[in-house]
Amino acid sequence: MTAIDPTLRTTRTTCPYCGVGCGVLATPDGSGGAAIAGDPEHPANFGRLCSKGSALGETVGLEGRLLYPMIRCKGVLERVAWSDALDHVAHRMQHIVARDGADAVAFYLSGQLLTEDYYVANKLMKGFVGTANVDTNSRLCMSSSVAGHRRAFGADTVPGCYEDLDKADLLVLVGSNAAWCHPILFQRMRRNKEERGARIIVIDPRRTDTASDIDLFLGVKPGTDTALFAGLFVHLADNGALDKDYIANNTSGFDDALARARSIAGSVTATALATGLSEQDVAAFFAMFRETERVVTLYSQGVNQSAQGTDKVNAILNCHLATGRIGKPGASPFSLTGQPNAMGGREVGGLANQLAAHMMFTPPEIDRVRRFWKAPRIATHEGLKAVQLFEAINRGEVKALWVMGTNPAVSLPDADIVREAMKKLELFVVSENVLSNDTVEAGPHVLLPALAWGEKSGTVTNSERRISRQRSFLPAPGEARPDWWILSEVAKRLGFREGFNYKSAAEIFREHAALSAFENDGSRDFDIGALQSVSDEAYDALVPLQWPAREGQSPGERFFANGGFFTNDGKGRFVAPDVPALRSETNAGRPLRLNTGRIRDQWHTMTRTGLSQRLGAHLPEPFVEIHPDDANKYGVVDDSFARVTTDYGQSILKVVVSERQQRGTLFVPIHWSAMNTSHGRIGALVQSFNDPFSGQPEAKATPAAIAPYEYVFRGFALSRKQLALPPHLWWARAAIGGGFGYLFADNADLSRWPAWLHDIGGEDIAEYRDFGGGVYRAASFVGDRIEACLFIGPAHDAGDWEVVKSLFAADSVSDEQRRMLLSGKSTEGVASTGPVVCACFGVGRATICDTIAAGARSAAEIGAKLKAGTNCGSCIPELKRLIAETGGAAKEAKFAGAAS
Structure with missing residues (x-):
């Protein structure tokens, strides 16, 4: 009997994309990749994965990976030993803190980090270096929900859970394109609609795919969510829909909040005027919300990413507090988190205005964390939030920055200023797993190779407060190390060995759990004290569980159905939002x-x-x-x-x-x-x-x-290796089968292209030139395989991108295909399937349209024939649009044929 290679066993882990937190089964293929499937036992997804999760196995290769520590010397990054890189970081940090104070250094973290990594980063900076200049890219996606929760509940508590999506009778999505951004949850909502008759309302300036086949779409003007929910609050109060006992026993601030709501949108008419909606649609929304006990309001970036985001959140929460529809099965407000571990980062104080374990910068809590950590110089005030942090770097106030697992040169607003600011740093450290991104190109002094998904081991927490294990199933490549190890080694060199002598992620998790329970006694929402003594073996085997997980109690209790808020008086707060107004107005030049x-x-x-x-x-x-x-x-x-x-x-x-x-x-x-x-x-x-x-x-x-x-020419290039394209092009690069594809547009003379292709393409080159007609096509070959090809033409005459991609991906091309290649059109055995519609199964538009023309009249029928739409379902709205377009055309053709 052949022995089974233990490195190829299937591992239960967690998806590294959105906050749904899907369980994944990963099986290494022995060649550096992995087969990926959904985990049918994970309660977040029950075996389903979206297109991104399904394709994870295609993203775990080592091409382009940062594998060794590097230090910039005379402008050039050079490989160094770990000890030299860590010594350099610690020495420069010590020097800057001694000269300019602790607030001259900062960390910028990521919702991609595991909780254990996040914990060590926050402990080091806030407890031992002595600054709270530790913020995260989660600031850009859900910090308004955090602030809204804290204002209303006294803590950053998400009261809802995914089970509510199955039990609700009304689902209201606000600023959320869940069909694309949280597709596994959206399909859960769709099943509720199909099986139980739940109604769905979508509130969004854009009619996204989430707004397909729903009960009501409210296309509000940008920035008017507060007005809409203020109007709803008034309507509930004026139409007998309040839970007066809940308000009286469990809340405060009702009268002031209602008065403010009346001043914002005191009637259906006023709400319609404020939001740009019709009175009929406003009235329909108000009635559906008023008459439905089991209602879940789900909000995401369209609410959070706003200069009035916190007020928008509180306007929503006010309506749920007023009706007592909170923390109950099928009834709750629910923040849909954008990143895989944004919630875990919040748990350990990953935001600059928080301490660990959901504690804040108040004297009793500062002292509590100080005593638990035995912290010599704990930070005593909030640090700089993300945008403020990079503004301070630009002013020269922050001298050292360590970026971990994120790309602020792209993702932050006013990103050109961010990129220039980073070039001013005296010490710029990046922990990454890629050798090149925009932030790396901004010129860090030190590059540290971190583990990537598939190699990391620890925990993450999803949008419903569910902690799951992320387990490694691939070996650490090169000299890549866990982020917590890198941080701990720097901490030791800074003189803090006793506080950072960690041997494993499990040891860090136990400390994190112990801090959550320290002097808690139910006074804080976040408590996983039941796990503070978990053994290494039990940690390895940890099954997904919801917090709180208090010592001696069953995990996952619901919050707030019977009050019990985390404010000083134990009551939930109604918040009177400001009158909504966008910070910057349009004008003739920016309409x-x-x-x-x-x-x-x-x-x-x-x-x-x-x-x-x-x-x-x-x-x-x-x-x-x-x-x-x-x-x-x-x-x-x-x-x-x-x-x-x-x-x-x-x-x-x-x-x-x-x-x-x-x-x-x-x-x-x-x-x-x-x-x-x-x-x-x-x-x-x-x-x-x-x-x-x-x-x-x-x-x-x-x-x-x-x-x-205007561009005169368009074209595309395909190559086995990444290309340096000629200057002054518009271009976009995409991964393709067998190499890299570049779509481009050009205004320069065609004559520059032949020499360029000959430089990259070798000797066996076939060409077609019609410079008078604006056409140039060429391909180079190595044996029977295409090595590189280039197609340029006026407007859309360059050739069929899909057909050429198919030929390029082939191991070999026939003599006939080689002769026909430069036509850029379909050849025998290679037909264009069109742009991909279903990414899970790689089904193209042309294939789908052919199936519709052959008689398929529903997404289910297409799925039965092609599998399209049968996995995550995020392409179903597009399938339905194609049915409407192609099916209608087929009917017209049939009618015309009958008439003739």
Whole structure:
């Protein structure tokens, strides 16, 4: 009998993408990759994975990985020993703190870190270095929810859980494109609608795919969520829908909050005027909410990423407190978290205005944490939040920065200023697992190789407070190390060995759990004291569980159904929000509002998802979406190019004209960076206005202008290796089968291209030249395989990108295919399947349309034939649109044939 290789066993772990926290079964393939499947036993997903999770096995290779410590010497990064890199970081930090004080150093962390990593980072800086300048990219996605929770509940407590999505009779999604951003949860909501008849309302300036086949869509004007929920609050009060006993026994501040709501939107008519909605739609929403006991309101970045985000959150919470619909099965407000461990970061004090274990910068709690940690110089005041931090770096007040697992040169607002600020640092350290991203290109002095997903071991906490194990199933490559180990080694060199002599992630977790229970006695929401003595073996085997997990009690109790808030008086607070007003107004030069967000198959700045050819095939280019009326007004055309300009920067983007976009607004995805596009860094256009309570920047309403931008030629290049394209191009790079693909547009003379291709392509080159017609096509070969190819033409005459990609991915091409290649059209055995619609199974639009034309009349029928839409379901709205378009065309053709 052949022995089974123990390194190839299946490991239960957790997905590294959104806050749903799906369980994953990972099985190494023995060649550096892994087979990925959903874990049917994990209560977050019960075996389902979205397109990104399904493609994780394509993203775990070592190409482009940072594998060794490096220090910049005379402008050049050089490989060094770990001891030298760690000594350098500690020495420079000590020098800067001694000269300028502890507040001259800072950490910028990530929701991608595991809880144990986060814990050590916060302990080191806040407890031992003595500064709270520790913030995280989670500041950009959910800190307004944190601030709203604290104002209303006295703690950052999420009262809802995923079970509520199954039991609710009304699901209200606010500023959430859950169909794309939290698809596993959205399919759970869809099943509730189909099986129990639950109704779904979507509130969003954009008619996203989440708004497909729902009961009511409210396309509010940007920034008017507070007005809508203020109007709802007044309506509930005036129509006998209040839970007066709950209000009297468990809350405070009701009268002031209601009076403020009346001043904002005191009637259906006033609400309609404030939000831009029809009175009929406002009245319908109010009635549905009023008449439904089991209602869950789910809110995400459209609420949080606002200069009024905290007030928006509290306006929502007021309506649930007023009706007592909180913490009950099927009835609660629910913040959908964007990152995999944003919740874990909150638990350990990953935000600059928090201490560990949900404690804050009050004298009793500062002293409590100080005593537990035996901290010699604990921070006594809040640190700088993300945007403030980089402003302080730019002013020269913060001299040293350590960035861990995030890409602020892309993701922060006013990103060009951020990039320039980092170049001013005396000590700039980056812990990463990629050798190149925009932040690495900004010139860190030290690069430290961290473990990537698949190699890391620890815990994460999802949006419903559920702690899950992330387990390693691949060996650590090169000299990469866990983030907690790197931090601990620096701490020892700073003189803090006793507090950081950790041997394992399990040891850190036990300390984290012990702190949560320290002097708690139920006075704080976050308590996992039942796990403070967990053995290494039990930690390894830990099953997903919800907090609180108090010593001697069953884990996962519900919060607030019967009161029991974490305020000083134990009562939940109604909060009177300010009258809503956008921080910056549009004007003649900036007549539109720029809204940013995510697309279905990409994640953050694509350092992981950009490695997957499936994920890059749906929307391969950065784009701006605009309403047809605005497109006509400003002279831009679908599938052309346009320049989008704000007071902060500009980008050139492909144009998508869509009636699903609201008039007066533009939508642009956040994912593209200088690593994968020439002109798509949208963070450089976003204003840096912040919410005054949370510090979260406004990413949804920057005043902007749009104008057409013309290119004479378009084309694409494919290569086995990454290419340095000629200058002055518009380009976007995507992973493709067998190599790299580049879509581009050009205004230069075609004559420069043949020499460029010959430089990269070798000797066996086939060419087609029609410079008079603006066409150049060429391909180089190594044996029977295409090594590189280049197609350029006017407008859309360059060739079929999908067909050429298919030929390029082949191990060999036939003589006939080689002869036909430069036509750029389908050849025998290689037909274009069109752009990918279903990324989970790689099903293209042309294949789907053919199936519809052959008689498929529902998404279920398409799924039965092609599998499309049967995994995460995020492509189902697009399938339904194709049915409407292709099915209608088929019916017209049939009718025309009968008439003739």
